[in-house]
Amino acid sequence: MSALHTLPRLHVSVGETLVAHADLPMTPEQARYLGTVLRRAEGDEVRLFNERDGEWLARIAGVRKDKGCFTVVEQLRAPAPEPGCVLVFALLKRDSTDLVIRMGTELGVSRFVPVITERTVSGRVKSERLESIATEAAEQCERLSVPVVEAPVRLTDFLGAWPADFRLFVAVERQIAQGEGPVAFAGARVGDGVLIGPEGGFSAGELDVLRARPFVTPVTLGNRVLRAETAVTAALALFDSQLRNA
Known part of the structure; x- marks a missing residue:
């Protein structure tokens, strides 16, 4: 496993549920960023997060042009309040x-x-x-x-x-x-x-x-x-x- 802080970190809409073994579609922007900009490929690890579900380790199940999919692996951080103004x-x-x-x-x-x-x-x-x-x-x-x-x-x-x-x-x-x-x-x-x-x-x-x-x-x-x-x-x-x- 790569050092966690070096992994790409991407926000996932609360419309998608982050839970172990779930398959989540990438947005076109995420697919282009991972595949074209970062040159990541199937099997590479990323971090996914949102306010409701916290932060999770995931793997790229596939990425091509503006399409792709993640497979969620395990939770890294539980959701927590983030107070601000x-x-x-x-x-x-x-x-x-x-x-x-x-x-x-x-x-x-x-x-x-x-x-x-x-x-x-x-x-x-x-x-x-x-x-x-x-x-x-x-x-x-x-x-x-x-x-x-x-x-x-x-x-x-x-x-x-x-x-x-x-x-x-x-x-x-x-x-x-x-x-x-x-x-x-x-x-x-x-x-x-x-x-x-x-x-x-x-x-x-x-x-x-x-x-x-x-x-x-x-x-x-x-x-x-x-x-x-x-x-x-x-x-x-x-x-x-x-x-x-x-």
């Missing part, structure tokens, strides 16, 4: 949005909600592309779940639908926090959200709307001006630290 972020340019999805997945985000603000630079995304990036990041970083990527929504509509019993930590301009916002996301819990605004920050009207929401908790990420992608990374690392140390 809801990341709400103003849509950025394509490469930056891709980076947010990738880094957010690696840092434990459970759900992504792209929002459209007054200063959003792009309001169009390909949801399938972002879902694919999240899946690839989950495969790479060893998590069992793939975060949900929701369709873009206007900020005001999002705020109207946010559950009032969960906090929404908002990284805001320093003049709003004025030293009163917790730097380290004190009291963060599973299900809370983190909101990162667009390049240039929120408009004055949006800040007024945020102030009026009782579930909004302003936070500061320090005294440096951060790019939106950097702010996402900093906020998620701080949130995750609070969650783990609670």
Whole structure:
């Protein structure tokens, strides 16, 4: 058997059940990746996973062009909770949005909600592309779940639908926090959200709307001006630290 950490690791839809001796079809993308890119063949081992069934060792029963099949062998990891936050972020340019999805997945985000603000630079995304990036990041970083990527929504509509019993930590301009916002996301819990605004920050009207929401908790990420992608990374690392140390 090859060292497990060197084996290809692929996400399997919860529509397919991972259980010993089961035969599972490959998706066309998986078949092309294993057969054409990695040059794997019948009998080679892989790891398959999903949130419901955990992670399993499997063998390639056959692969050709865009078709193939796995035979499941044994369980390697049992399913386990993977607590994280809801990341709400103003849509950025394509490469930056891709980076947010990738880094957010690696840092434990459970759900992504792209929002459209007054200063959003792009309001169009390909949801399938972002879902694919999240899946690839989950495969790479060893998590069992793939975060949900929701369709873009206007900020005001999002705020109207946010559950009032969960906090929404908002990284805001320093003049709003004025030293009163917790730097380290004190009291963060599973299900809370983190909101990162667009390049240039929120408009004055949006800040007024945020102030009026009782579930909004302003936070500061320090005294440096951060790019939106950097702010996402900093906020998620701080949130995750609070969650783990609670």
